[in-house]
Amino acid sequence: MAELDQITVATKRYIRETPALIDGVFQHDALLAYAKQNVREDFDGGRLIGENFIYNGLPGGSYQKGKQFNITQPQIEQELQFQIKFFEVDVTLFKEDIQVLNKGDNAAFRLIDSRMSAAYMTIGAHMAIAQYLNGQAVNYTPNFNGLAEALNDNSVASWDGSTYATYGTITRGGQVGTSINSTPTDVAGTIQYQTLEETYGNATFGSIEPNLGITTQKGFSYVKEKFQTQQRFQNTQDPKIGFNGMQFNAATLIRSRYAPGTAISGTNDPIAVGYLTEMSLGNVVAYPTVTSETLFWINARKPFFNFYITDDPEYGLGFTGFKPAQGNTQVAGQVLFAGALTWFPRYHQQLYGITG
Numbered sequence: 537m538a539e540l541d542q543i544t545v546a547t548k549r550y551i552r553e554t555p556a557l558i559d560g561v562f563q564h565d566a567l568l569a570y571a572k573q574n575v576r577e578d579f580d581g582g583r584l585i586g587e588n589f590i591y592n593g594l595p596g597g598s599y600q601k602g603k604q605f606n607i608t609q610p611q612i613e614q615e616l617q618f619q620i621k622f623f624e625v626d627v628t629l630f631k632e633d634i635q636v637l638n639k640g641d642n643a644a645f646r647l648i649d650s651r652m653s654a655a656y657m658t659i660g661a662h663m664a665i666a667q668y669l670n671g672q673a674v675n676y677t678p679n680f681n682g683l684a685e686a687l688n689d690n691s692v693a694s695w696d697g698s699t700y701a702t703y704g705t706i707t708r709g710g711q712v713g714t715s716i717n718s719t720p721t722d723v724a725g726t727i728q729y730q731t732l733e734e735t736y737g738n739a740t741f742g743s744i745e746p747n748l749g750i751t752t753q754k755g756f757s758y759v760k761e762k763f764q765t766q767q768r769f770q771n772t773q774d775p776k777i778g779f780n781g782m783q784f785n786a787a788t789l790i791r792s793r794y795a796p797g798t799a800i801s802g803t804n805d806p807i808a809v810g811y812l813t814e815m816s817l818g819n820v821v822a823y824p825t826v827t828s829e830t831l832f833w834i835n836a837r838k839p840f841f842n843f844y845i846t847d848d849p850e851y852g853l854g855f856t857g858f859k860p861a862q863g864n865t866q867v868a869g870q871v872l873f874a875g876a877l878t879w880f881p882r883y884h885q886q887l888y889g890i891t892g
Contacts, residue, residue: 616704752797
């Protein structure tokens with residue numbers, strides 16, 4: 537062991553009274569924040585979530601006197617079905633650390649408090665990452681049935697390179713036709729105002745327009761640099777979640793570092809890597825490779841977008857409490873979540889392949 541110098545021996549360590557642990561790893565996601573504030577739905581039990589929809593009209597039309605009416609009874613109603621998904625984040629500590637050493641005035645900060653704060657930030661980050669992925673591919677079934685899966689038509693690949701024949705257990709292009717389709721747009725280059733306008737229009741039905749746009753940090757910069765000077769976008773702040781953005785038609789375009797793009801691609805984000813590794817039991821150890829940026833037009837209103845959270849206090853982002861391990865002095869507890877995110881596809885749009 538090296539000898540201590542005279543200053544180390546003679547001088548006490550300075551400890552701030554209320555030091556702040558600086559967040560050097562977590563991001564903040566506007567889409568999940570919006571879901572929590574605006575489209576939350578309490579789940580009070582059941583084997584699955586059912587969301588009903590109409591996929592066709594009834595027989596009829598203009599006619600001349602004497603016509604025999606078509607009085608058949610076609611089925612025009614169907615139901616999307618979703619399973620509740622479960623998330624957990626573990627907090628493990630030694631009793632010696634939290635009961636003997638890290639206490640009183642000699643604790644620069646309380647270790648148990650920092651770990652609990654980190655646990656809640658972690659599970660929030662996991663859910664934010666999860667909402668952009670899928671929940672039906674091999675190794676992804678524990679995940680939300682996210683945007684890659686929801687906003688597809690089984691013909692054009694989503695941002696993750698895959699097509700999805702079903703959504704909510706219903707087959708696209710079958711009995712329900714195109715009613716649960718949302719065709720992705722591969723920009724494959726520089727974003728154009730025409731593309732933004734047309735894809736926004738694709739998710740617009742009468743007075744029902746997207747009210748939220750989510751893109752990456754780079755994607756936001758590309759749009760701002762190219763179009764804000766033309767006064768096609770105006771700076772604004774969404775008062776419901778406090779994120780700054782740009783107004784486009786009736787939507788606020790907001791940046792998220794958890795949206796699929798070059799910043800989160802591969803092993804760039806340790807939280808994403810950790811989530812995927814645990815979710816897949818070690819079979820997926822990196823985020824999908826993304827070489828460009830994405831943008832999503834979202835109709836963030838019920839019933840087009842729903843964020844289900846169980847009404848159970850423990851699984852509704854509660855804490856199990858610490859439980860002692862066998863044979864040592866470790867204690868462990870979990871922050872738990874049970875719920876689901878759902879979108880009705882045609883009211884939303886995804887763009888990817890944005891490089892400038």
